[in-house]
Amino acid sequence: MLLDLAWKNIWRRKLRSLLTILGVASAVQLYLMVHGVMGTYTGEINGQVNAFAGRIVIQQQVESGGGKSDLTSSTSSLMEETAEALLATGGIDRAASSALLFVPIARALMPYIPPAVVAVGLEPGHEAAYLGGLKAASGRLTLEEPDEVILGQGAAEYYRSENNGDPVGIRSTIPVGGRTLKVVGILGDAPQLFANAVIMPLPTAQAIFDRPGTVTSVILTVQNTGAVETVKSSIQAGFSGLTVSTQDDMLRSASSILDAMNSFMSIIETSILTVAVIVVMIVVIVSVMEARREIGTLRAVGAARWRIFTMVAGQSIVLSMMGTLVALPIALFFVQWGMSDYLSSVTGVLQVWWQILVTAVGVGLAASILPAWQAVRVDPLESLRYE
Amino acid sequence: MNMIVETKNVTKTFGMNGIAVEAVRGIDLQVREGEFVAIVGPSGSGKSSLLHLIGAMDHPTSGEVFFRERPLSRMNDGARTDLRAREIGFIFQTFNLLPMLNVFENVEVVMRFGGLAKRERIQRTESLLKTVGLAERMRHLPNRLSGGERQRVAVARALANQPALVLADEPTGNLDSTTGTGILELLREICNSRKQTVIMVTHDFRAASYADRVLVLRDGRIRGEAGLKGVTDTHKTLNQLLELELE
Amino acid sequence: MLKFALLGLLAQDPKHGYDLKNELEQALGGHWEINFGQIYTTLARLERDELVRVAAEDRDGRGKKTYRITAAGRKDLAAWFEEPVEKPRQLRDEFFIKWIVGKLAGQSDPMRIIDRQRQAYLTQLRDLTALTGRAGDPNVELMVEGAILHLQADLRWLDLCEERLERGELEKPRAAIRKE
Structure with missing residues (x-):
């Protein structure tokens, strides 16, 4: 093996190698960002869908355009009477079913992502329709008085600025639409859909947001999970013009969106990695061109072709790995400082260290194929060329 | 005595700007084990081309080169590379040390091609560098050495895998005469005490006079041959010379 | 002397x-x-x-x-x-005479004369180079170096003889400076 020669070739041209490493680093860093955003997004959507196991969400879209998976769509509108009728459907667990009113308080950062903060009105006593399966970090997850409110962690953070910068906890009060509500519970870890929720009694929400007699959706929990499709068919038979989504439907629509996003993102990711490959390749090709006489000498004194290959491939893999190494702290820096909402999954990406290693080695190897091929074909007689 | 190298009617034609140049025109050459042969000729006589054919670095246009009765044309690239690594040591006119490696590493690296274990490589490199008088400069880079010192490193490198055959292409061509003499004495020593065969190409008769046998090459053909084996009596030689000068 | x-x-x-x-x-x-x-x-x-x-x-x-x-x-x-030394250093007169006489007599192969002479020069050269650095006296050393340089010139001259011979140039008479 001639890996030490590869290393020495890198050291020989310090400035050039440094620039290459920085080039690779910025490409890899960008790759991690894109990968992180995509990971965060996928995790979010899957989390939402999973939270709706055994439940059916019924909406009535007033305008077209709202995505089917947008469970908190505030453009849906149902009359309370219809909601009552739906809640009377057979085979459902009435206690864990409720009519709901979703109203955004702060806008979403990206389309298809739940609003940053959303007010959720639900029928007291039926909190399980929305919060079933979730745990409280503190306080309780039931609403007993009209001016009580339960906050997700994201929402609590949002109201911090209204609370003189102090953390919002139980017994804090928050102002919502001119009314002051008392916080009685904070949600534990939950998908963003829940973490950003400001949950209050339905009548309170209808009053604050001036939506009397209407709700945006109804969530039904079936008694027997296997009967979801039966319940869905009976609803579709009894009511017309309603969007009825089971977990399977949500999964289908979610994965069709994710697939489109994924193929788009992978084009970007591939392009970024191609840039890294080309940067390394150019530098290694130049260094092979400069070293033809030395390679010829090595061949003349008995270096086999595979050794020449290890020298060139080694040089390019080391460059790519060093670039990656420089990119990691930069990526972590961005995650830590201010972009955690988008990039929360980058830390997860980084934890799968072998994936990064494989990517770095892959970039190096891909970059080395052409120059290594050129180097391997250098004739021993080139050792005699004058410079 | 066994032949280490034999060529049979070897020719080499190069295409240069569309004109065919015959560098080697039918050479029959036999070199015995342990011989020191010098091939002398002016530049363009085809002597370097012949050396590259013998050293498995180039393919003849016609004819055959045998290394210990093995025809080189029947060997694939791997076998030829292996031959260059283990059985042939090459000394270049322009030294051809690797600039990023220090003296020690330049010698050690070729031992890997010969398949030596690390401990032996270290030991042997140190002893070779002592032989060529560079034990003190092992950690220096080539660009800090004089021409003569560089060529000494190259000689050590050529001996690294204890090859049966050492090929030297104008080894003193880039050196002043005193330094050149040192290198030639080293080559003579290799042949005498290590029983290695040396084939040297040169345009310098003085350098050639270190050999056992001198072949004169011109226009790609062997034109003459002189054997120089025999005992030299230093005192007698000087006496004759002085007699001549002072009569 | x-x-x-x-x-x-x-x-x-x-x-x-x-x-x-x-x-x-x-x-x-x-x-x-x-x-x-x-x-x-x-x-x-x-x-x-x-x-x-x-x-x-x-x-x-x-x-x-x-x-x-x-x-x-x-x-x-x-x-x-x-006084500077007027006389040029010794020419290898005898070889030259052998060369001319051999040609006139049509007896010897000029190539063989050259080969044999080269062998002799190379042997002398080998002996002299073996002396360099061992003569013991720096002045004698200088003389040895001089002799080596002369031998090298002689060997080159043999090359020239051989080359001209091969090209057949020695057969053609040339325009020469004649005595008036």
Whole structure:
């Protein structure tokens, strides 16, 4: 093996190698960002869908355009009477079913992502329709008085600025639409859909947001999970013009969106990695061109072709790995400082260290194929060329 | 005595700007084990081309080169590379040390091609560098050495895998005469005490006079041959010379 | 040549014939044994020409004379030092004659003459290069180097003979400078 020669070739041209490493680093860093955003997004959507196991969400879209998976769509509108009728459907667990009113308080950062903060009105006593399966970090997850409110962690953070910068906890009060509500519970870890929720009694929400007699959706929990499709068919038979989504439907629509996003993102990711490959390749090709006489000498004194290959491939893999190494702290820096909402999954990406290693080695190897091929074909007689 | 190298009617034609140049025109050459042969000729006589054919670095246009009765044309690239690594040591006119490696590493690296274990490589490199008088400069880079010192490193490198055959292409061509003499004495020593065969190409008769046998090459053909084996009596030689000068 | 060597040695102070032989041999690195007879005939000739004279003779009368240089001797020596050496270094005359005669007689193969001569030159060259650095005296060393350079020139000249011979150029007469 001639890996030490590869290393020495890198050291020989310090400035050039440094620039290459920085080039690779910025490409890899960008790759991690894109990968992180995509990971965060996928995790979010899957989390939402999973939270709706055994439940059916019924909406009535007033305008077209709202995505089917947008469970908190505030453009849906149902009359309370219809909601009552739906809640009377057979085979459902009435206690864990409720009519709901979703109203955004702060806008979403990206389309298809739940609003940053959303007010959720639900029928007291039926909190399980929305919060079933979730745990409280503190306080309780039931609403007993009209001016009580339960906050997700994201929402609590949002109201911090209204609370003189102090953390919002139980017994804090928050102002919502001119009314002051008392916080009685904070949600534990939950998908963003829940973490950003400001949950209050339905009548309170209808009053604050001036939506009397209407709700945006109804969530039904079936008694027997296997009967979801039966319940869905009976609803579709009894009511017309309603969007009825089971977990399977949500999964289908979610994965069709994710697939489109994924193929788009992978084009970007591939392009970024191609840039890294080309940067390394150019530098290694130049260094092979400069070293033809030395390679010829090595061949003349008995270096086999595979050794020449290890020298060139080694040089390019080391460059790519060093670039990656420089990119990691930069990526972590961005995650830590201010972009955690988008990039929360980058830390997860980084934890799968072998994936990064494989990517770095892959970039190096891909970059080395052409120059290594050129180097391997250098004739021993080139050792005699004058410079 | 066994032949280490034999060529049979070897020719080499190069295409240069569309004109065919015959560098080697039918050479029959036999070199015995342990011989020191010098091939002398002016530049363009085809002597370097012949050396590259013998050293498995180039393919003849016609004819055959045998290394210990093995025809080189029947060997694939791997076998030829292996031959260059283990059985042939090459000394270049322009030294051809690797600039990023220090003296020690330049010698050690070729031992890997010969398949030596690390401990032996270290030991042997140190002893070779002592032989060529560079034990003190092992950690220096080539660009800090004089021409003569560089060529000494190259000689050590050529001996690294204890090859049966050492090929030297104008080894003193880039050196002043005193330094050149040192290198030639080293080559003579290799042949005498290590029983290695040396084939040297040169345009310098003085350098050639270190050999056992001198072949004169011109226009790609062997034109003459002189054997120089025999005992030299230093005192007698000087006496004759002085007699001549002072009569 | 020996004449000036002896005059040179006597220029410093008077010496015995025996001292002269020793000093001369030492100056040449001890590689050359000079014949005593040669020294005495030369001294006798110098005495006859009044370039040296006998300064003292050992009492036992067995011919152990001490020689001293004369004013004429000094003058001669000084003149010799002043003059450059006119005669070119020895040409390899005999080889050239062999070459010409061989051609005239149509007997020998000129290529063989060249080959054999080259062998001889190379052997001499080998012997001389073996001497470099071992002659013991730096001045003698210089002489060896000179001889080597001459041999190299001779070898080149042989190459030239061979090349001209091969091209058949030696058969064609050339326009030459003729005596009017």
